[in-house]
Amino acid sequence: MKIIRTEKLTFRYDAEDKGEPILxxxxxxxEEGTFVAVLxxxxxxxxxxxxxxxxxLLPSGGKVWIDGMDTAEEDRLLDIRRTVGMVFQNPDNQIVANVVEDDVAFGPENMGVPSPEIRIRVDxxxxxxxxxxxxxxxxxxxxxxQKQRVAIAGIVAMRPRxxxxxxxxxxxxxxxxRDVLETVHRLNREHGITVLLITHHMDECIGADRLIVMSDGQIIADGTPREVFPRVEMLRGSGLDVPATVGLMFELRKAGFDLPLDxxxxxxxxxxLYRVFA
Amino acid sequence: MLKDITLGQFFPGTTVVHRLDPRTKLILTVLYIVLLFIAVSWASYGVVFLFLVCSICLSRIRLKAILSGLKPLVILILITGLLNLFYTRGEHLLFRVWKISVYWEGVRTAVLMALRIMLLITGTLLLTYTTSPIQLTDGLEKLLNPLKKLRVPVHELSMMMSIALRFIPTLIEETDKIMNAQKARGAEFDTGNIFQKAKAMLPLLVPLFISAFRRADELATAMESRCYHGGEGRTKLKVLRMERRDWIALTVGVLLLVLVILLRRLGL
Structure with a gap:
């Protein structure tokens, strides 16, 4: 089952703008239930x-479907936001309330969940x-x-997929x-929640099921981390680095040692390393 | 310096005063303020004072916290007192220096006015010390609910207030950071006369405002992502309910009001 599907998604901030689009x-x-990292x-x-x-944001061109719902349809917006929760970079700017549990309750409150049920969900x-x-x-x-984990709890309480x-x-x-990443992985593993982790840290992608590499508004690589990371030259060419482990293997291979890149x-x-040098 | 601001500060607790419904506390606070303005005699001040002391004892708020809340207003209290001291005319002249004469009535009014302000502030401090901002805005929203019929955006106002309160510590922290960053580059905030100090604050305000707008933008996006769409169809984690203690507290408040009005009528 595909939970997110985009088709020819193009985006530019200014409709008049004839320059390069951002996407x-x-x-x-x-696929629903997968852990996808976008690098x-x-x-x-x-x-x-x-x-x-x-x-x-709504596409300037093309379509985005969330669980079959078109994001451009305004009256499905609440259903879409109930299906896909979003956590942002700065935890300070997404916490609404002065008490942790009140903040976690904010989403369910907006959705009109009955009070006793909110209590259960928050806990x-x-x-x-x-x-x-x-x-x-x-x-x-x-x-x-901790703040970021509270922000995640605020989303989890909405029971998004x-x-x-x-x-x-x-x-x-x-x-x-480390705490935040462990939490996200656990949510994916134990509750089957699909995770889309946007990051520029290579190390955070290692545990993902699928790794999508973006550059200049396009997808330049898509596969399991084990498939994508060994393409060291391509990644470095687009201004990214590889995890330290892969980097080390890459340099040693260049020096003539027979080591795996994955x-x-x-x-x-x-x-x-032990196998080769011991 | 910035850490001294106690505005909106809340001391969590489980005492009766803490557990009272915020609506009860809001109504009682308004009642209390009315009481203070009706009270004219020492006897009625005594009644109000006694009520305040009892509430403070019940709430287990420490005296130190209340004094620190009063501290920023010492100057205001002093000025009010002095003005009343010098400008009240009466029959019993106490002394006269140059053109300034002080009457016995002036002393009385000055003391009563200073007391009134102090009691007023302490009473409202007690409200914010024992009620979390969320409860406070929830209570206010519920109390003002009838105004919705007059198209007053009650929910929006209460949401704005609770967000403003939520961001006070964040913005204070940010101000501290900006101040330190500017101090590190040679800015001086503590020297010079009051105008120089005010001028030094200007470069502080610009980055602070910019960051506040950026935060507001991000917060709005985050709120929308969490399905926020105004007050319509919204439920609450904590539903406000009036308990027996609330009715008792309100009865006590009304009785006090009657008592103070009686005292005034009797001219005591």
Whole structure:
């Protein structure tokens, strides 16, 4: 089942603008339940793409369907936003309330969920992201990673089938990053929520089922991380780097050692090195 | 300096005062303010004061918190007191220095006015100290609900208020950051006379405003993504319900009002 489908999606900010569009005729299909990472450097159009997934931006050309609903149809907008939740970069600018649980309740409240049901959803969502103990805290006293997890809980409480995260870790410290990523992976694994993770950190893509690389408004690579990352020269050519593990393998191969390029995790990498050098 | 702002500060707790319905507390606060303006005698001030002290004790708010809330207004209180002291004329002249004469009535009015302001502020502080901003705006929205029929955007107003309150700490933090960044490049905020200080604040306000607008834009997008579409069809996590304690508190408030009006009638 395809939860997201785009057809010839083209976007330019200004309708009059005859210049280069930001998104150039993208065709994309995303299978429900998968964990998809979208990688690209600044200005590659990846955030613009994300904003098309729940009708914040509407295509200048082409179509976007969310679970069969066309995002351009205004009266389906609430259903679309209920299906695809979105988490943004800056946690401070997406938290609405002064108390954690009130903020998590914001989405369900807007959807008109009955009060007792909201209580259940809020508690479950906070437990899902591991922030239940903080439910009565003030958000501004939490760390960046905790705030971002609260923001994710706010989306989870809406029970969406897909969550789009637009560089959710860009403003976080390493431990906050790790917590957020673990949370997102767990949501995907345990609740079957489709995840679309927009990022420019290579390392965050390693655990994904599918990796889409964007450059200049186009998709330049699409496959499993194991298929995409070994294409080191192509990635570097479009201004991206590869994970440190792949980089190391690449340099060693150039120096004439017989090493696999698809050793993505540190463990795999260490094992491969051990086999060659021991 | 910026951390001293206690506006909208809330001390969480589980006391009776904390658990009162925000609508009750709002009505009581209005009643309390009316009381203060009806009260003219020492006896009626005593009644109001007693009510306040009882509420503070019940709420377990520490005296220190209340004093720190009063601190920024000391100058206002002093000026009001002094003006009343010098400008009230009466029969019992206390002393006269040059052209300024101080009457016994002036002293009385000055003290009462200063007391009135202090009681007024302490009472409203108690409201914000024991009621979370969300509860407060929820209560206000519910209280003003009848105005919706007159096309007053009650929900929007209360949403704006709660968001404003939510962003106060965020913007204070941001101000601190900008100040430090400018200090690091040689800006001075603490020296010079008041005009120089005000002028030094200007380069602070520009980036602050820009960032506030950017935040507002992002927040609006985030809210829309979470299905926000105004107050229509919205439900609440915490439904306000009037309990027995609310009715008791309101009865006490009305009784006090009657008492103070009686005292005024009796000329005590």
């Amino acid at each position: 150039k005729s993208l065709d994309l299909e995303i 690209g450097h600044n200005g590659s159009g990846k955030s613009t793409l994300a904003k098309h997934m729940n009708g914040i 479950e969502a906070l437990k899902d992201v591991g922030m239940y103990e903080y439910r009565t805290h003030a958000p501004h006293l939490l760390s960046g990673g 897909c969550i789009v995260l637009d560089e959710p870790t860009a403003m976080l410290d390493p431990s906050g990053r 050793a993505l995790s540190v463990e795999e990498c260490a094992e491969a």
